[in-house]
Structure formats: structure tokens, C-alpha cells
Amino acid sequence: METKIVKGIVLREAEYRESDKILTVLTESGKIIVTARGVKKPTGKNLSLSSLFVYSEMTLNLQNGKYYLAGGSLIESFYPLREDLERLSLATAFTEITSYLSENGEDAAFMQKLLLNCLYFLCKKEINIDLVKAVFEAKCAEYSGFFPEFEGCDLCGEMTEKMYFEPEACELTCRRCAEDTNAFLQVNMNVLAALRYIGANGLLKAVKFTMNERDLRTLSNVTESILCAQLGRRFESLDYFKKLRI
Ligand SMILES: [Zn+2]
Known part of the structure; x- marks a missing residue:
């Protein structure tokens, strides 16, 4: 044996x-x-x-x-996760996404490290839950293909006070170029700065910033839509987590 x-x-x-x-x-x-x-x-x-x-x-x-x-x-054991239903359900979503992204053995080492770090962050009450979610999703998206740079309008290059993000095409547009803003996620300068910061930094530094709750929610909606559009699917456990928070 x-x-x-x-x-x-x-x-x-x-x-x-x-x-x-x-x-x-x-x-x-x-x-x-x-x-x-x-x-x-x-x-x-x-x-x-x-x-x-x-x-x-x-x-x-x-x-x-x-x-x-x-x-x-x-x-x-990541025991503190069991004491908070929201954090527990987000951790469950992380494991579902990790399982999907590590079908190929070559990706397992990266995904194991990402998951372990993000579960560790989730155990720390002082780190905002939407921030951990956004960082996990952004790093998954970056690793499995692409994470946008958010440097300006993808069509004209301009940056206006309010920008619009279209998840399907992963396209950032300014007010003038956005045709049907109802279908877009509206993102302000704070959220764009956070997206650039997460994209530019490694995992441990990426969770180190503060922002108001409302912008953090928008941030995590953007990263989730990028990941789901890129993978062409949704995750049941992620939808469950969102239902818990309405
Ligand atoms: Zn434009």
C-alpha cells in the first residue's frame, strides 16, 4: 500500500x-x-x-x-467563519469558485494560496467583507484571463466624474460615450481608484485600504460581474450570499 x-x-x-x-x-x-x-x-x-x-x-x-x-x-481550521453567517456563506462561495478554477491541476497551487489567504482575511472582522470579496474576485479574474486597467474611457480615453462599466464587454465608458446607461454599473472616482489599486498590488497589500460601505458594495459588484462575464457562468453560492445581504 x-x-x-x-x-x-x-x-x-x-x-x-x-x-x-x-x-x-x-x-x-x-x-x-x-x-x-x-x-x-x-x-x-x-x-x-x-x-x-x-x-x-x-x-x-x-x-x-x-x-x-x-x-x-x-x-x-478557520473556525471564526462558523460564527458569522455572512462570512460563512462568502467563504462557501470562495470554495465553489476555487473548485471550478482548479479543475486544471496547473492552477491548483495559485488557487490554494489565494483561497487560504482570503479565508484568513474573512476571519478578521476588521477587514470589510466586500473588500475581501472584491480582492478574491479580481485576483481570480486576473489569473484566469484578464482584469481591466480602468485608466479612462475605453472609447475616447477621457475620464469624467461619473464613469459607466458594462460587464459583458468589460468596457468602461465616460458619460458622453455611454449609450444606454441603465444597463451599466455607475462607478465613481473612488471605486475606480480602488479597482486600479487592487489590480496593481499583490494580495496582502490589496486588502489594505479603506473606503465607505456604499462604494465597497459597488466595487464588489464590479469585480463579481467581471469574473462571471469572463467565466461565462454564475455561482449558486455567490447568489445565496447576495440574497443574505439584501
Ligand atoms: Zn468616452
Whole structure:
């Protein structure tokens, strides 16, 4: 029997049989399915390693092409997420998006690092939740293709006090060039500056700025629309998070 040691975070847990769990685990080299046998028994070991969001060093046994959890040590449980419904539901959306973006093993290391950092930010109450969401979405969009520069109107180059963003085409236009402003997201100078700041900085610096709540909401609407337009899909858990906040 082959044994393997991996550092992984649980993206999904499903009950299986009476006392087992089937885990989707993101490692640096890709997603794997791990069966955690007997973890729900009163005597079961490894329960602390078999919950959603838990990051640990896992010892896995490989039998007939399947991974079984043999043991391991907890690195981070992200426990504070379980004490706040909004943060919990956003963290769940992060895991769904991460799972989608790490189908290709080559992207797993980047996505694992991004997810771990953003879950860590979500555990910090002093960091605004919309800011964490915007930074996560912007970095996902940038990594999986493209994040706009927001330097001026895409049609004439001008910058007016109010600008308009059209998510489908990822196009920023000024008041004069915007034809049907009803379909556009209106963005002010604060939001544009924040979008440029996030685009220009690494993850740890990108979450370090303050802005009023209303502009932060707009910021996170823009980053979400960029990501969803780019991937050509929406995420159920992200829609659920938005419903919670209306
Ligand atoms: Zn223009």
C-alpha cells in the first residue's frame, strides 16, 4: 500500500454511509477525492481534519486508485467563519469558485494560496467583507484571463466624474460615450481608484485600504460581474450570499 503526505484544504464534504465522509481536497498539485472512514463514530479519529475549510497535512493511503485518510495534523481550521453567517456563506462561495478554477491541476497551487489567504482575511472582522470579496474576485479574474486597467474611457480615453462599466464587454465608458446607461454599473472616482489599486498590488497589500460601505458594495459588484462575464457562468453560492445581504 502506498502512502502519501499532502497539504490540503477541504473544499467540500459529503456524508457517506453511516460514519464516513467523502472529501474534495485541494492540494498544491490538484483536487483529489479522499474517503475519511469512520470519522463520525464516537471513537473516530480525524474528524477535525474532515470538515469544510480545514487546512491540514494529511497522510493518505492509496488503495485501488482511491485515497483514504489515515491521519494528519491540523494547520488551520478557520473556525471564526462558523460564527458569522455572512462570512460563512462568502467563504462557501470562495470554495465553489476555487473548485471550478482548479479543475486544471496547473492552477491548483495559485488557487490554494489565494483561497487560504482570503479565508484568513474573512476571519478578521476588521477587514470589510466586500473588500475581501472584491480582492478574491479580481485576483481570480486576473489569473484566469484578464482584469481591466480602468485608466479612462475605453472609447475616447477621457475620464469624467461619473464613469459607466458594462460587464459583458468589460468596457468602461465616460458619460458622453455611454449609450444606454441603465444597463451599466455607475462607478465613481473612488471605486475606480480602488479597482486600479487592487489590480496593481499583490494580495496582502490589496486588502489594505479603506473606503465607505456604499462604494465597497459597488466595487464588489464590479469585480463579481467581471469574473462571471469572463467565466461565462454564475455561482449558486455567490447568489445565496447576495440574497443574505439584501
Ligand atoms: Zn468616452
